[in-house]
Every structure is written in C-alpha cells, then in structure tokens.
Amino acid sequence: MDYRQFRAFVAVFEERNITAAAQRLRLSQPALSGSIRLLEEALGTALFVRKARGVDVTDDARALYPQLRRMVAEADDLAQRFRKRDERERLTIGVEEDVARSTVQYLAATARACVPGVQLHLLAQCDGDARLASEELRCEDELFLPLLSERYVLALPAQALLPDNAAAAPQDTATDWIVCPTHASHQRLMPIYGSRSDSPAALASNFSLALDLVAAGVGRAIVPESLAQAMPGVQTQPLEVELKRRIGLCYNVQALGNGALARLRDGVVAI
The missing domain is CATH 1.10.10.10 (Winged helix-like DNA-binding domain superfamily/Winged helix DNA-binding domain)
Structure with missing residues (x-):
C-alpha cells in the first residue's frame, strides 16, 4: 500500500x-x-x-x-x-447557487485576513476544501459554520409595488407566483404560496433565475433578501410570516487538515 x-x-x-x-x-x-x-x-x-x-x-x-x-x-x-517560502497556501471553496456576491466578497476578505498570502480558488460548484452554501444544502457528514442569517422577502417588479408597509399575507391567492419546485427551500415556502402554487406563473431552478423572471414582470417570488436587493428592477416587501435562512461554510472535519481552512474557521466572524 x-x-x-x-x-x-x-x-x-x-x-x-x-x-x-x-x-x-x-x-x-x-x-x-x-x-x-x-x-x-x-x-x-x-x-x-x-x-x-x-x-x-x-x-x-x-x-x-x-x-x-x-x-x-x-x-x-x-x-x-518543505515547499519554497514564496509558495502560497491554497484554499479552494465551492460556492453554491443563490449565494449573494456580497457574502462571497465578505468570505474572500476574511480568508485573506486570516491567512495572509492565501491563494483562493473559488468554484461555482459543490467542490473544494469547504463550500459556501445555505444550511439546507449541508451534507449529512458535514459541519456547518454560520456566516449570515437573513430573512425571506416578497420580490416583485419595481412597477408593481404593493402599498407602503403592506405585508404579503399567506392567504393572498391573487399573486402570480414564480416558484422553484426543485429547490431545497420549496417545502418551507409552500404554506405562503397557497393553492396558487399548483398553477404558478413560472418555474425556476434557483432563486437567481426566479428574480430574473420577477424583473421581467412575469410574476412575484419569495426569495432571500440579499439576492433581491442586488437585482435591478426588483422591489421587496416583508412577509407576514417571518422565514429565515442561514448561509455559512460546510466542511468535513478531515478537511481541516488544510491549515488555511482551519485558520479561516477559527478566525471568521458572522456578519
């Protein structure tokens, strides 16, 4: 062997x-x-x-x-x-869909502070020494280090705003929903969609695509606040029922053999 x-x-x-x-x-x-x-x-x-x-x-x-x-x-x-001193430590982080750029930028800045000279490698997929993802996507054998807790909001086209301070009620069946039925969060959002979820205005595989549809005036969607705030042509309203998600680092204990990841884990502070 x-x-x-x-x-x-x-x-x-x-x-x-x-x-x-x-x-x-x-x-x-x-x-x-x-x-x-x-x-x-x-x-x-x-x-x-x-x-x-x-x-x-x-x-x-x-x-x-x-x-x-x-x-x-x-x-x-x-x-x-025993490598040359000028060789950088590498840290590879997979970034899952529907993580806001502001969160990615925060993690990158934190990694540079915790591991001076680190060579970051970001992957738009489920791979790497750790993954930046929502807690819902944590694998069974992974630990989760939370970085951000954010609420879900109602996203709607800028030209179709609800009245000021209006909340999206769960019983509102007049909404043309854009839903993400294959997304890990779908079951949590079903009570808010109501009966209209059986015949939505459109379907998307992730929140980012759902927001593209919202901005195009196709309908309305329930999405994480950080993603909605970064999308032009979209406005938000609070939900009557508060729902939140947590974004953080998913990693295996064994991956801490990478010293760069271990120092990031010890030095990171939640937003």
Whole structure:
C-alpha cells in the first residue's frame, strides 16, 4: 500500500464516481481503477461496488475513510512545509447557487485576513476544501459554520409595488407566483404560496433565475433578501410570516487538515 492508493481511495470515496475522481487527481481512469484494485487486494476486501453510474461504498470503506483521509491530509501538509517560502497556501471553496456576491466578497476578505498570502480558488460548484452554501444544502457528514442569517422577502417588479408597509399575507391567492419546485427551500415556502402554487406563473431552478423572471414582470417570488436587493428592477416587501435562512461554510472535519481552512474557521466572524 502506498500514498497514491490512499489518495485514489479518498477521491473515489468523496466523489462516488470514478470519472470525477480521476479528473480531480488528474489521472486516467485505468490508472485510478488500478490503484483502487491494488488497495483492495492488499486489504483483502472490496471497498466500492461499481454501478452503471458511479459507485457505492462498502461498510469497510466507511470504516477506512477517516483514517486514510487523515493520513493523506498529514502527508500533504508535510509536503507543504518543505515547499519554497514564496509558495502560497491554497484554499479552494465551492460556492453554491443563490449565494449573494456580497457574502462571497465578505468570505474572500476574511480568508485573506486570516491567512495572509492565501491563494483562493473559488468554484461555482459543490467542490473544494469547504463550500459556501445555505444550511439546507449541508451534507449529512458535514459541519456547518454560520456566516449570515437573513430573512425571506416578497420580490416583485419595481412597477408593481404593493402599498407602503403592506405585508404579503399567506392567504393572498391573487399573486402570480414564480416558484422553484426543485429547490431545497420549496417545502418551507409552500404554506405562503397557497393553492396558487399548483398553477404558478413560472418555474425556476434557483432563486437567481426566479428574480430574473420577477424583473421581467412575469410574476412575484419569495426569495432571500440579499439576492433581491442586488437585482435591478426588483422591489421587496416583508412577509407576514417571518422565514429565515442561514448561509455559512460546510466542511468535513478531515478537511481541516488544510491549515488555511482551519485558520479561516477559527478566525471568521458572522456578519
């Protein structure tokens, strides 16, 4: 058994996909599969169950993952210590959909303050040492460090404002809703939509697209306040029933083997 096999195992375990793991390690799929096979032979047990799409992990793999993830992190950290002094520490953060730019900018500024000289790598996807996301999107094996708590508001076209100080009542069935039925927040918002949610004016896959529809005059949507405030052509009104969401860092304990992430975690202050 060697370090390359351990890295291959960790990548496949976390990606649940041979192709994605090979791309992450910049290896060919045959080379990655070969490393996994050699590790399974050395251990005398199957670690993954190959399927048509991706892989499933075995109980032995679940038991092995924390140990090998720690060993890989320690080896990587050891290698970093002997690199040239002018080499920057890297911190990769995946940014989920529907996180306001102001929140991304706050996190970037905080990372630079906590880790001087850090080389930030932001990804518009679910990847990295940590993810900037809403708490609803936290994976089962992840910890959550809150950065921002914000309310949901009613977003409507600027030319169709409700009267001053009017609140959007849950029983308002005259609203032409724009809904996001595949979004993690949809079930929480259903009581406010009411019966009209069965035949909405439009559908969107995320809040940002829903706000584009609002600005175009298609209808109204319930969205996080930070996103609505940044969208031209959109005005907001408070909801009668207060709903909030939390945005923060999602990360695995093992990822703290990256010293830059550990220092960011210890130094960040909620907005």
